[in-house]
Amino acid sequence: MRPLLDVQRVSKMFGGLQALQDVSFDVSAGEVVGMMGANGAGKTTMFNLISGNFKPSGGQILFDGQSVVGMSADRICRMGIARTFQIVRPFNELTLLDSVFIAAQFGARTRKGRSQAQVLAAEILDIVGLAERKDELAATLTLADQKRLEVARAISTGARLVMLDEVMAGLTPREVTEMLSIIRDLKARFDLTIIIIEHVISALMNVSDRIVILHHGETVAIGSPDVVARDPRVLACYLGTKS
């Protein structure tokens, strides 16, 4: 069974800086793959390469068997990959419903009529818990809610693969739990495959089927949470020793 996303020996140089070197991993349909690593390890860069914001310096990225290297970011989204941004980028002057509704009109969905898109948008807003605020402007939200909106917007595009970039950063423990629950609900409802970058390790271990650990642009370990948590290399460079 071919993986949904196949990242093959991908490298990325920025001038003289090697952000990613020879990184390979794959993601099967329906999986949740967590990505971890210290700041600067290359996680967001990896996302940017997959989503088409940057072009890899080397290697191949296959989505459902098709290479997406060199495609524009919007074309890649239409193919079925969506992402959130590490620093949220809301449509400030648009309402929550409009933000999600517009996403439903574009992206990977087969062209939906206006009312269908509105219904879908309303449903997604409901799952993320923002239904009551749907007519408020995005700029008025708290950070936690803006992160939920960002997730809702990404899902609304009808993507099969959703990449979440530190959606829990800055959230209180209770908000983290809520976000985890939202992610699970959305995954189940829309049959999603997810790659998730997080520093909140407990949450990541909790929700992921497998974990990829990056360090200085290279893969250090790939495996199930238990395996990775005991891997000596991982303990050495990222997790620290712990009983």
Add this chain to the structure above:
Amino acid sequence: MIDILLSEQLLAAAIITGTLYALVALGLNLVYGTMRLLNIAHGELVMLGAYVASSGYNYFGISPLVGVIGAGVLTGLMGAAVYIFLFRNLLVKPELSRRLEANSLLIFFGAIVILQNIVALAFTGTPRGYRYLDGVIHFGGVALTENRLAGFLIAAAICLATAIFLRASIVGVAIKALIQDRRAAGLVGINVDRIQLLSLTLGFSIGGVAGALVSMTQEITPFMGFPYTMAAFVVIILGGLGNLVGGIAAGLVLGFIQIYGVALTSPQWNSILLYGAFVAVLVLRPQGIMRGGRGVR
């Protein structure tokens, strides 16, 4: 044709024009570098300086070389006033400052129209000139009128003085620091507010001075500002935004492009070369100078 291209006369013209452009751009660069303001009304400061010097001479018999000071003072005061009344006060209110930042270009455009028409109302739109220091000097194969030479020398002196000032004086270094990183400059104890005030005053003042110098050698109208604004932008982008010394070099480059370009084609190409350079520089400039993303509202 080749003789013309190789003539010292043309070379002298290119250097002189280039130095003038460098001076005009220097003023804009100071303002942009320290406050990140694209002052598209910069050319109007040149225009105002020109009218100050010209009026000083025509109505009061004051030598333009003295009028230069008057021009610099007037426009410098305008810069200070803009900073004190607009930026210092308005920036206190975050809502207004957000609008200002996003729409500063439109505000400057409005200022351009206001300034042009105030001057047109006061002096009419007819071009005016005057004759001062128009004896001719000869250096080798080059014939120059005294006023052009004087203008060149003053412009060159100011550019040189500024370059030295930035390197050698503590205030100059502070300006450079502010240009590089505003927040860091504040953190190391630089009085950002005062340096910005100084930069805006100096930047505007230099624009007026350049205008006074220009008034000696060409006819002036209320609408003469645009080409100088364009030239200034070409120069500061070519030389590196905020790079004051680079701007001086780039000014010379533009002077060469224009003088030799016109020599190779015809005077009618003058504006096309200038605006063409402007468009080219904006389109071709290396990405990454300015974070893309949000359109201006």
Add this chain to the structure above:
Amino acid sequence: MTRALPFVVFLAAGFTVPWIGSTYALGVGLQLGMWIALTQSWIILSGMAGYISLGHAVFFGLGAYFVVMTWEVIPIWLSLPLAGLITFLFAVIISVPVLRVRGPYFVILTFGIAELVKYVVILIESSFGQYSRLLFGTPEIGDLYWVMLALAIAATALSYWIRFTRFGHGLLAIREDEEAAQSIGIPIVRYKTLAYGLSGIIPAMVGGVMALRTNYFEPEQAFDPIVSFTIITMAIVGGSDDARGPLLGAAFFTFLSEMLWASAPQGYLIILGVILIAFILLMPNGICGRIFPPAGSRI
């Protein structure tokens, strides 16, 4: 009902003017129609997509030039739409490098382009030995009025409608955050190009009509930065986020200029500049933003 009131009033006024039976009224109506058409087109690009154009006169001038050059070669009913089409193509072609420039640089670039095209046209004209052109036998002002009215209605309809289309939604998202818009699948290059081109079609035709009205073409006039400036002021004062804005802005300034232009053109422009700055600082959403404050979804 109050929300539709401006549209109704202007439409009614538009059809009433010819019956007043005064050439002067037709002239004013023509002016008003012109500014409405220009400003509505401007806000498609600059209001909705957020790419502020400081040089919209370039489209006006190109359209005028085309109509003038093809005068007596092509009938007007053909040359006007062709002027729009050719200007559209021009916009699409130059948009390739131009739309890659972002933020304030795009804004000043549009100004530079307008001036550059102006000087190129001056060069071309002088190579024909011309400095300005006179037209003879142009249509009556009454007929031209109807054409301008049609253009104003078309521009308003387009500006109103676009907000409710998928394309319009894409533009709004682009305005808010271009990269985020791209990340949800909006084809930003295609949409920006289309907006840019669309924003030029009607101004080109308007330019053509005005050339016919004045019987005169001079590059400095046709590509005058003041045209660009006036469009922006009308949009900001009326409200650039609303199809009713240009109606109000154009009306306000057309009547103001009727009062002042003949006696004090510089004074009029100074007032224009002051009002523009005042509105940007104090009422950036314009009159429409005050009268019809946006509430909730507007798409």
